[in-house]
Amino acid sequence: MRPPATTADRPVAIVGAGVFGLSLACALSEAGVPTLVLERDEVPGGLAAGYRCGPVVHDIGPKRFHTEDAAVERFIRTVLGEDALGIGRESLVHFQGRYYRWPLGPRDMARLPPDLVVRTGLDLLTGRSRPPRIVTFEDYVLTLYGPTLYRHFFAAYSKKFLGLPPSETDADWASTGLQRAIIDRRLELDSLRQMVTSALRPRGLPEPGFIYPRGGMETFVRRLVQRLEGTGGRVRTGSAVTGLRRSAGGAVEALEVDGETVPVSLLVWSGPLPAICRLAGIEAPALSYLDLHLFCVDVPRVPEPTFQWCYFGSPDLVFSRISMPDRFDPGLAVPDRTGLLLEVTQPEVERRGGDPQSLEPSLVADLRRVGLLGRGARAGEMRHHRVRDAYPIYRTGYRQAVDEARGRLSALGNLHLGGRTGTFWYNNMDGSIAQALEMAGSLASRLR
Ligand SMILES: Cc1cc2nc3c(=O)[nH]c(=O)nc-3n(C[C@H](O)[C@H](O)[C@H](O)COP(=O)(O)OP(=O)(O)OC[C@H]3O[C@@H](n4cnc5c(N)ncnc54)[C@H](O)[C@@H]3O)c2cc1C
Numbered sequence: 001m002r003p004p005a006t007t008a009d010r011p012v013a014i015v016g017a018g019v020f021g022l023s024l025a026c027a028l029s030e031a032g033v034p035t036l037v038l039e040r041d042e043v044p045g046g047l048a049a050g051y052r053c054g055p056v057v058h059d060i061g062p063k064r065f066h067t068e069d070a071a072v073e074r075f076i077r078t079v080l081g082e083d084a085l086g087i088g089r090e091s092l093v094h095f096q097g098r099y100y101r102w103p104l105g106p107r108d109m110a111r112l113p114p115d116l117v118v119r120t121g122l123d124l125l126t127g128r129s130r131p132p133r134i135v136t137f138e139d140y141v142l143t144l145y146g147p148t149l150y151r152h153f154f155a156a157y158s159k160k161f162l163g164l165p166p167s168e169t170d171a172d173w174a175s176t177g178l179q180r181a182i183i184d185r186r187l188e189l190d191s192l193r194q195m196v197t198s199a200l201r202p203r204g205l206p207e208p209g210f211i212y213p214r215g216g217m218e219t220f221v222r223r224l225v226q227r228l229e230g231t232g233g234r235v236r237t238g239s240a241v242t243g244l245r246r247s248a249g250g251a252v253e254a255l256e257v258d259g260e261t262v263p264v265s266l267l268v269w270s271g272p273l274p275a276i277c278r279l280a281g282i283e284a285p286a287l288s289y290l291d292l293h294l295f296c297v298d299v300p301r302v303p304e305p306t307f308q309w310c311y312f313g314s315p316d317l318v319f320s321r322i323s324m325p326d327r328f329d330p331g332l333a334v335p336d337r338t339g340l341l342l343e344v345t346q347p348e349v350e351r352r353g354g355d356p357q358s359l360e361p362s363l364v365a366d367l368r369r370v371g372l373l374g375r376g377a378r379a380g381e382m383r384h385h386r387v388r389d390a391y392p393i394y395r396t397g398y399r400q401a402v403d404e405a406r407g408r409l410s411a412l413g414n415l416h417l418g419g420r421t422g423t424f425w426y427n428n429m430d431g432s433i434a435q436a437l438e439m440a441g442s443l444a445s446r447l448r
Helices: 019-030 070-083 106-111 114-126 137-162 171-182 192-200 217-230 273-280 346-351 356-369 398-412 429-447
Strands: 012-015 035-038 050-053 056-059 084-087 091-095 098-101 210-213 234-236 241-246 252-257 260-263 266-269 289-300 309-312 321-323 337-345 383-392 415-417
Touching (some): 012 019, 019 035, 050 217, 050 383, 056 289, 056 337, 070 084, 070 217, 070 429, 091 137, 098 106, 137 171, 210 217, 217 234, 252 266, 289 346, 337 346, 337 356, 356 383
Parallel strands (some): 012 035, 012 266, 035 234
Antiparallel strands (some): 084 210, 091 098, 289 337, 309 321
């Protein structure tokens, strides 16, 4: 089956103007391939979009670049130029009413409740029971960290975040998520023994470096769009793809967008995986994504704690993470106040009645409980923003469902899946960029 030829009237269509879609479109367009990006939201960026909240443009949760791939780093630096700020890490975890650096450092280990230190030490000495196969999140974390740290730091947070018991969550949620939390091999905490030895090392280890765009992640997205349009590529926002037309041979010939039929030579899909199955008229996999609710609010500045972001695992607190944009770029500061971004996942919203707006009084009360809003101080107006499909939900068995769906979709011939949402893979922006650059290389040589 030969796909239709790529021309200006029949371009490569990329569904989704996230980091993946825009990076791919830039690379293809720069290689001379006619490209059209279609985005359902009113603004480009997907999970890396910015949204305005009072004087600050917030990211969707705390975000920065880290990569060990030279080509990806070159791409990021080329796009950002002088607006690539070098930043360090400043993340905390709130545990039993106190703040600790995360990953735990030597001083933090010493400040943990003594019974927890003793029990963690016993876990280390007695060794950890290894299940015959590591299938679930529970298996994975128990094996690496032992029961004490599992119970206190991982199980509660994961259950609160995903709304899924760790015994029903796939081990990939732990392996990808923990790598994300640790991120730098020099600080890799992939076992309890390593965690203790690295925490006890006298001078600590060099902090990993991260790249942050001056002005917020929105700057990166804006630059990508400018690059794309500068080489003749196009982005249409507010343009959800709601249908597709296939040839007798099965290939995608055209897309339905706002009641209009858009002819295409090839389709790259970075939207949700079940959605493309439904559009193609094939059986959709039982896979779902987690929606995230963001609440931004300004509060009078408190001297402590400060952080880029902090995890809150206690089921008594509504939010699961809070970030401070000005700790990424001081230019995002609000005079005399701190702009906070509170994250609440959809399962937590449901657990508390289902209406995100009704959570605002509890969120303010919880800010006081964790010391981010002083006695008698008033929080500013809170604004809510719902982020669709923020995380793929890794129930055990999800991988088989992904593979089967991909197998069924291969009948389309000229469809490629890409990006975090399209491949149902819990990757970071660097992963989406790496995939885009690789796909652009293989497509450009065929399509030019
Ligand atoms: C809270 C949070 C914190 C994160 N922190 C970091 C971090 O510190 N560092 C890091 O590198 N990464 C981080 N990430 C991950 C990063 O945001 C993602 O890996 C990256 O943005 C994914 O880009 P993507 O283009 O692959 O997918 P997406 O951004 O999901 O893009 C898919 C796009 O498809 C669009 N779409 C879907 N259906 C349709 C349709 N029918 N028609 C048209 N358009 C459609 C969507 O609107 C969306 O724009 C974080 C993610 C979250 C949620």
